[in-house]
Amino acid sequence: MKKNKPFSLFIRINGAVLSVIVIFILIAGMTTILSLKMSSESVGEVLETSDLNKLYLYFFGSENKYYIQNRKDIKDIPLTKVGFQIATNIKISDIRTFFERELPGFAEFNTKIEIAGQGTDLTTLPIESAPPMDVLLKEREIAQNQLNENNSNENNSTPPPSQTTNGKKVVFIYHTHSWESYLPLLKNVTNPNEAVSSNNRVNVVGVGDYLVKDLAAKGIGSDNSTINATQELHKRGWDANSAYQYSRSVVKEALADNSDLKFMVDIHRDSSRKNITSTTLNNKRYARLVFVVGQANPNYKQNLELAKKLHDALEKKYPGLSRGVVSKDRSEGNGVYNQDLSPRAILLEVGGVDNNIQELHNAIDAFADVFSEYYWQMKNAKAF
Structure with missing residues (x-):
């Protein structure tokens, strides 16, 4: 019997959506039990770093390799990892996110060093004070x-510009x-x-x-x-x-x-x-x-x-x-x-x-x- 590719693609996409829903339900339970909270920043960061075009090509490429035959950058989408990060604000690859809510002042290390000048690291970041x-x-x-x-x-003697x-x-x-x-x-x-x-x-x-x-x-x-x-x-x-x-x-x-x-x-x-x-x-x-x-x-x-x-x-x-x-x-x-x-x-x-x-x-x-x-x-x- 010949395989119905559009129907198979439909099943795959809906299966992926269902998986995400299940993951969110599980994480919602965790956030309730562990008092974790979702922030707009974490959602924004995940969405900003996610390429929706790649996601689209990923699903179609799973049925027709023609769409991704020259796209080495199309890889499996880590749906569980993305869902977990959005719901908990925790990045598995960044240990700082495990401690920032538990250790006073640890959120200071959320500062991202875009360019490190001489001697600049996590221990020499600028400190913002707010006196009473x-x-x-x-x-x-x-x-x-x-x-x-x-x-x-x-x-004060300077030549005119x-x-x-x-x-x-x-x-x-x-x-x-x-x-x-x-x-x-x-x-x-x-x-x-x-x-x-x-x-x-x-x-x-x-x-x-x-x-x-x-x-x-x-x-x-x-x-x-x-x-x-x-x-x-x-x-x-x-x-x-x-x-x-x-x-x-x-x-x-x-x-x-x-x-x-x-x-x-x-x-x-x-x-x-x-x-x-x-x-x-x-x-x-x-x-x-x-x-x-x-x-x-x-x-x-x-x-x-x-x-x-x-x-x-x-x-x-x-x-x-x-x-x-x-x-x-x-x-x-x-x-x-x-x-x-x-x-x-x-x-x-x-x-x-x-x-x-x-x-x-x-x-x-x-x-x-x-x-x-x-x-x-x-x-x-x-x-x-």
Whole structure:
């Protein structure tokens, strides 16, 4: 009797669907008993990494080898593995997922190292701190001598740029955690958890001000938000964990007010210590940089590509200055970082709690150098 191939294919497909349903029923029971929970991130990751065209060809190829005779990449689909990962958030190939809900702080290691800079591994990842509001509101005296000493070393004589944005501000610099400061710039403060200040001369807002000057020297107009995030959060009765919710409104307003904006840079300060966040190049001390990209937004790939290109450019001119590029999902950190609002957005960690102002300025000089080269290259190529 001749085999009915369409009917056989129908049986195979329905059998596969039935198998998936059975697997989900079994896993649903496990999740109920073991208190495991399904997350949209795990579902999204599985769907994103699954090629539906390959799945389609796999089923048809099982009946007619013609469809896959030259497709060595078509392999058996591990339906049980995919179903288990979606339902439990556990990846059989990644041991970290077995412990993240059981060990406090272990979710920190969910950060993905996209490009590892010098010395970067799971033990030296950037640390995001969220101090309580009473710590943020406390006034701290600044180390004026550090600022005075740096001012005397500044050289403001720079040649005029060969090309400019003609008064247009094309870069928006802002600070979700505007309170993040540096111990050397605060008088009599030694606890790294208290390296916070609302004084824009000694926190990351001041770093943004310096970047504005550097970019202007390269012909690139930019705008730096000087909003005190601590006060705005306190005014709303929010804590530091709501900082990205507030900064999102700041970015959206900036984009609405200025159609010329092409790049978004959110400047932060890492909580890691000096041995991780500092380096010496040609007898000059630098605060090291880290690029952070949010995985949970539709612009993830474009923003990741931007961060990688800036890292590579830094490696060529200032080897070892960049600690690399990392990405985070919602299980550790915000996961979006307002980067869904622009395909050219980055979060830049500038130094750590122990870096002094000269190291910070040297780092920003280097970043502005490579960023401006990238900007004009893209601009002249009509990439935006």
